[in-house]
Amino acid sequence: MPTKQSAKPPPKPATERYHHGDLRNALIEEAGRVLESDGVEAVTFRGLARRLGVSHAAPSHHFADRHELLAELAADGYAALADALEDAMSGTPPAEWRRNGGRAYLEFGLTSPQRYRMMFASQLFLDECPERLLGESSRAYLMLLKLSYGRDPDIDPESYRVGTRELASWSAVHGAMMLWLDGQLRESVDQAEFMRLSSEMLDELFA
Amino acid sequence: MPTKQSAKPPPKPATERYHHGDLRNALIEEAGRVLESDGVEAVTFRGLARRLGVSHAAPSHHFADRHELLAELAADGYAALADALEDAMSGTPPAEWRRNGGRAYLEFGLTSPQRYRMMFASQLFLDECPERLLGESSRAYLMLLKLSYGRDPDIDPESYRVGTRELASWSAVHGAMMLWLDGQLRESVDQAEFMRLSSEMLDELFA
DNA sequence: GCACCATCTTGTCGCTGTCAAGATCAAGTT
DNA sequence: AACTTGATCTTGACAGCGACAAGATGGTGC
Numbered sequence: 142m143p144t145k146q147s148a149k150p151p152p153k154p155a156t157e158r159y160h161h162g163d164l165r166n167a168l169i170e171e172a173g174r175v176l177e178s179d180g181v182e183a184v185t186f187r188g189l190a191r192r193l194g195v196s197h198a199a200p201s202h203h204f205a206d207r208h209e210l211l212a213e214l215a216a217d218g219y220a221a222l223a224d225a226l227e228d229a230m231s232g233t234p235p236a237e238w239r240r241n242g243g244r245a246y247l248e249f250g251l252t253s254p255q256r257y258r259m260m261f262a263s264q265l266f267l268d269e270c271p272e273r274l275l276g277e278s279s280r281a282y283l284m285l286l287k288l289s290y291g292r293d294p295d296i297d298p299e300s301y302r303v304g305t306r307e308l309a310s311w312s313a314v315h316g317a318m319m320l321w322l323d324g325q326l327r328e329s330v331d332q333a334e335f336m337r338l339s340s341e342m343l344d345e346l347f348a
Numbered sequence: 349m350p351t352k353q354s355a356k357p358p359p360k361p362a363t364e365r366y367h368h369g370d371l372r373n374a375l376i377e378e379a380g381r382v383l384e385s386d387g388v389e390a391v392t393f394r395g396l397a398r399r400l401g402v403s404h405a406a407p408s409h410h411f412a413d414r415h416e417l418l419a420e421l422a423a424d425g426y427a428a429l430a431d432a433l434e435d436a437m438s439g440t441p442p443a444e445w446r447r448n449g450g451r452a453y454l455e456f457g458l459t460s461p462q463r464y465r466m467m468f469a470s471q472l473f474l475d476e477c478p479e480r481l482l483g484e485s486s487r488a489y490l491m492l493l494k495l496s497y498g499r500d501p502d503i504d505p506e507s508y509r510v511g512t513r514e515l516a517s518w519s520a521v522h523g524a525m526m527l528w529l530d531g532q533l534r535e536s537v538d539q540a541e542f543m544r545l546s547s548e549m550l551d552e553l554f555a
Numbered sequence: 556g557c558a559c560c561a562t563c564t565t566g567t568c569g570c571t572g573t574c575a576a577g578a579t580c581a582a583g584t585t
Numbered sequence: 586a587a588c589t590t591g592a593t594c595t596t597g598a599c600a601g602c603g604a605c606a607a608g609a610t611g612g613t614g615c
Contacts, residue, residue, distance in 0.1 A: 185602065186603065198605085201604070258471075263530045303537050308527075308549050311523070314523070315527060316518070319468065320515075323470045325468070329510050338515050339515070371594085393571080403596070404596090405572095405574085406593080413572075413573080
């Protein structure tokens with residue numbers, strides 16, 4: 142059926158079409174690039190619109206406000222973090238989960254520093270935190286628990302309370318990550334040394 | 349000398365005078381209040397100018413830009429933190445420094461959450477970090493070292509390198525603080541329980 | 556062939572930081 | 586006493602931002 146070629150609109154350059162066609166996803170992808178290269182403050186509706194060749198108000202039709210876009214980016218971040226932890230642990234014996242998972246966690250933060258910082262800046266999307274963000278973040282947290290316990294935690298989400306052990310492991314790795322990303326350690330240590338120090342810290346913590 | 353009363357200008361209400369007289373300090377104080385009540389994004393030159401009854405451009409004459417004002421607030425925060433640690437440790441035997449100092453650290457963060465978050469958001473004042481900020485923050489760090497060592501650390505600032513022990517204690521307390529302030533723990537624990545958990549964590553960490 | 560509706564554009568508003576030019580005023584100089 | 590200087594503050598303007606409203610566009614279903 143050679144005549145079917147007009148069923149899907151011929152791929153004109155997106156800049157010429159009145160309707161972009163996939164603006165929502167394009168916004169998310171472009172926002173991810175801007176976030177990592179210039180920081181969260183540089184992620185603006187108007188800036189993204191310019192980059193994508195659409196009008197300044199186009200983004201508003203896909204996100205209620207700027208925070209809703211940022212929340213989407215954060216949710217993607219949590220999903221990526223959970224996946225990274227899962228990958229690092231799958232196929233290895235539980236005894237190595239903490240080591241491998243901890244390393245994967247650190248690597249995620251070092252690879253996507255701006256994303257990591259934004260994921261935890263919950264003030265950015267406090268009012269009406271979207272469902273997907275909650276879901277992906279708790280998935281990541283469950284991977285963290287699995288990692289620190291060395292087994293699947295069977296947890297009742299209603300009655301669950303954080304214990305000192307979970308708090309210690311999570312605080313240590315998150316704290317180290319934040320101190321590094323916020324530049325508090327850069328005077329006295331470089332990235333490779335930070336990675337070594339942090340791994341050592343986690344080993345001692347879990348010994 | 350009773351006639352000396354006109355040496356200092358009679359204290360007209362500041363709103364009526366052309367020159368405020370102490371605008372720089374007034375800006376810093378008002379900014380501190382706005383910061384803690386409405387968050388760092390609410391700290392704006394124009395908003396502060398309105399609150400203080402001066403023109404919208406007046407703040408620019410005392411701070412090169414908004415980041416310079418925020419840096420001042422952060423420096424004050426580090427100074428207050430260092431003082432709080434010092435107070436908590438002074439007059440008590442070194443064996444109790446970690447417990448008392450750790451508690452003081454946590455209390456500082458819980459009392460001034462927005463201030464604490466901003467102090468570590470170094471991206472806000474990355475370009476040309478003012479001298480005082482560096483000074484006060486390293487004073488706070490030295491108190492932290494003294495606290496964790498149980499003695500005055502004699503350190504050569506040039507050759508100093510962070511060790512796993514310092515990284516562990518600092519990461520744990522900072523990480524717990526950030527997780528709490530960013531709301532990651534609020535679902536499963538309240539503030540009193542957080543305080544108890546964190547203290548317990550620090551005890552175990554230093555045991 | 557028509558109507559609907561999601562999508563996108565244009566225009567506007569008030570907010571922000573920042574700069575430039577002028578007004579005010581205290582303190583020091585001649 | 587008159588003048589000058591410099592710090593402080595005001596007024597006015599500009600560009601960038603988020604957000605809203607009203608209209609243009611064009612594909613989909615009736």
